Amino acid sequence: MAPRISEEAKKARRDHLLEAALECFSSKGYYASTVDDIVRYANLSKGSVYNYFESKEDIFIHLLEKKRTESMEHLKEKLDKIDSPTKKLQHWIHEDIPYSLNKKKFMRVHIEFWLYSADSPKLKEILSKRFDTMVDMTIAIITDGKKRGEFRQDLDVEQATAMFWSLHDGIWLHAVIGYDVKKLESHIREMENVFMAYIQ
Amino acid sequence: MAPRISEEAKKARRDHLLEAALECFSSKGYYASTVDDIVRYANLSKGSVYNYFESKEDIFIHLLEKKRTESMEHLKEKLDKIDSPTKKLQHWIHEDIPYSLNKKKFMRVHIEFWLYSADSPKLKEILSKRFDTMVDMTIAIITDGKKRGEFRQDLDVEQATAMFWSLHDGIWLHAVIGYDVKKLESHIREMENVFMAYIQ
DNA sequence: CTAAAAAGACTAACCAGTCAGTTTTAATAA
DNA sequence: TTATTAAAACTGACTGGTTAGTCTTTTTAG
Numbered sequence: 001m002a003p004r005i006s007e008e009a010k011k012a013r014r015d016h017l018l019e020a021a022l023e024c025f026s027s028k029g030y031y032a033s034t035v036d037d038i039v040r041y042a043n044l045s046k047g048s049v050y051n052y053f054e055s056k057e058d059i060f061i062h063l064l065e066k067k068r069t070e071s072m073e074h075l076k077e078k079l080d081k082i083d084s085p086t087k088k089l090q091h092w093i094h095e096d097i098p099y100s101l102n103k104k105k106f107m108r109v110h111i112e113f114w115l116y117s118a119d120s121p122k123l124k125e126i127l128s129k130r131f132d133t134m135v136d137m138t139i140a141i142i143t144d145g146k147k148r149g150e151f152r153q154d155l156d157v158e159q160a161t162a163m164f165w166s167l168h169d170g171i172w173l174h175a176v177i178g179y180d181v182k183k184l185e186s187h188i189r190e191m192e193n194v195f196m197a198y199i200q
Numbered sequence: 201m202a203p204r205i206s207e208e209a210k211k212a213r214r215d216h217l218l219e220a221a222l223e224c225f226s227s228k229g230y231y232a233s234t235v236d237d238i239v240r241y242a243n244l245s246k247g248s249v250y251n252y253f254e255s256k257e258d259i260f261i262h263l264l265e266k267k268r269t270e271s272m273e274h275l276k277e278k279l280d281k282i283d284s285p286t287k288k289l290q291h292w293i294h295e296d297i298p299y300s301l302n303k304k305k306f307m308r309v310h311i312e313f314w315l316y317s318a319d320s321p322k323l324k325e326i327l328s329k330r331f332d333t334m335v336d337m338t339i340a341i342i343t344d345g346k347k348r349g350e351f352r353q354d355l356d357v358e359q360a361t362a363m364f365w366s367l368h369d370g371i372w373l374h375a376v377i378g379y380d381v382k383k384l385e386s387h388i389r390e391m392e393n394v395f396m397a398y399i400q
Numbered sequence: 401c402t403a404a405a406a407a408g409a410c411t412a413a414c415c416a417g418t419c420a421g422t423t424t425t426a427a428t429a430a
Numbered sequence: 431t432t433a434t435t436a437a438a439a440c441t442g443a444c445t446g447g448t449t450a451g452t453c454t455t456t457t458t459a460g
Contacts, residue, residue, distance in 0.1 A: 032231075034450080036450095045406055045408060048405070049451095050452080112312075114373075115311060115312055115315075118308075118377070118378065119227075124378075162374070163367070168370065169374065170368065170373065171366040173369055173373055177317065190359045193398065194367075194395075194398045197397045205438080234415060247417090247418080251439060251440080255417080404457105406456080407454100411450105415445105416446100416448105418445075422439105423439085423441090424437105429434070430432085430434085
């Protein structure tokens with residue numbers, strides 16, 4: 001007999017569950033959110049969840065993985081169209097402004113994930129995959145910018161990359177804790193000034 | 201009848217429990233740490249804990265409060281001896297380097313606290329108290345630096361303060377996730393370059 | 401008609417906090 | 431100096447509530 005629902009419908013259900021999980025995790029945190037919370041939000045029964053995911057942790061992991069690939073694909077596509085390293089970094093810094101609210105939710109979950117990764121090799125692997133990709137891309141852009149003379153010649157590329165991500169993640173960390181969106185956006189804009197003053 | 205142990209001994213027990221809690225919370229996180237974990241670490245029985253603290257959350261709160269006052273008092277004392285705003289900021293940035301390992305533990309707990317404060321007014325209050333003090337001090341130093349001509353005249357003080365703290369917290373956030381201490385220390389040193397390039 | 405999927409009551413494990421009984425300490429009495 | 435006493439502090443088995451994950455039954459799509 002044919003499967004009861006199509007593959008597309010199945011994927012839609014999975015995504016729907018992941019979005020529900022994002023809502024719960026971002027508002028209450030991972031531990032405080034129960035599987036019952038998630039299914040209530042998703043209008044599904046508890047038993048059903050386990051047709052799609054192995055465990056609560058599995059939901060957490062797939063949520064992060066999904067957001068990771070989504071945002072990376074989107075970003076790469078955009079950056080490929082830009083030639084100048086300076087403009088690439090500027091685009092990268094500002095790219096999330098239109099989605100501040102969504103990204104804020106995601107960052108809330110992401111940082112929690114990050115914190116708990118200390119004890120879980122599985123979580124750690126996913127994060128380092130994400131982190132490595134981001135870092136590699138940043139290093140490539142900054143190296144290129146040096147070569148082209150857009151950035152100072154004595155700039156330490158590894159340090160600059162670390163500073164880029166520290167500043168970025170610091171701003172988002174603050175945003176997660178109840179800052180209003182207007183302030184967040186002005187901080188992102190200021191980040192450009194800080195970083196450019198440093199690398200140029 | 202006289203109390204069975206002196207006030208100092210009582211305070212010592214409280215502190216001992218808080219240090220045990222710091223160990224547990226910083227290695228496994230708040231939710232994953234059980235009260236049994238803490239008492240095992242502290243060599244005490246479960247029942248005893250409740251002579252000192254009302255609840256697990258109460259331990260969390262007192263731990264943060266203790267670390268907050270400790271570090272603020274220490275910092276204020278040092279900064280008061282320094283006159284130049286530039287030197288004050290430099291000292292502030294570097295002040296934790298000798299205690300990197302301890303501060304890393306504390307930051308792990310602090311960030312988790314921060315994340316959960318979204319739902320708890322009690323946690324929120326403690327954090328905003330800490331944050332406001334830090335921000336006010338930073339604003340005062342930067343304003344003074346502008347007045348004295350050590351920093352650029354068109355610097356936006358509020359923005360600069362936000363950037364200072366974003367960079368600081370971003371670096372520590374990264375440190376929490378398994379960076380080795382040597383890297384952390386070099387990042388702290390680089391933070392000075394970034395921030396000075398921006399405000400001067 | 402059949403097999404996948406959904407439902408939701410149920411279970412087993414976990415854990416914060418309690419409590420009744422025990423030990424320790426220091427003030428006081430002998 | 432030593433014994434007595436009583437409150438404070440300690441102990442750990444226990445409890446009540448919670449929740450991740452299971453399982454049996456019911457529904458649905460093709």
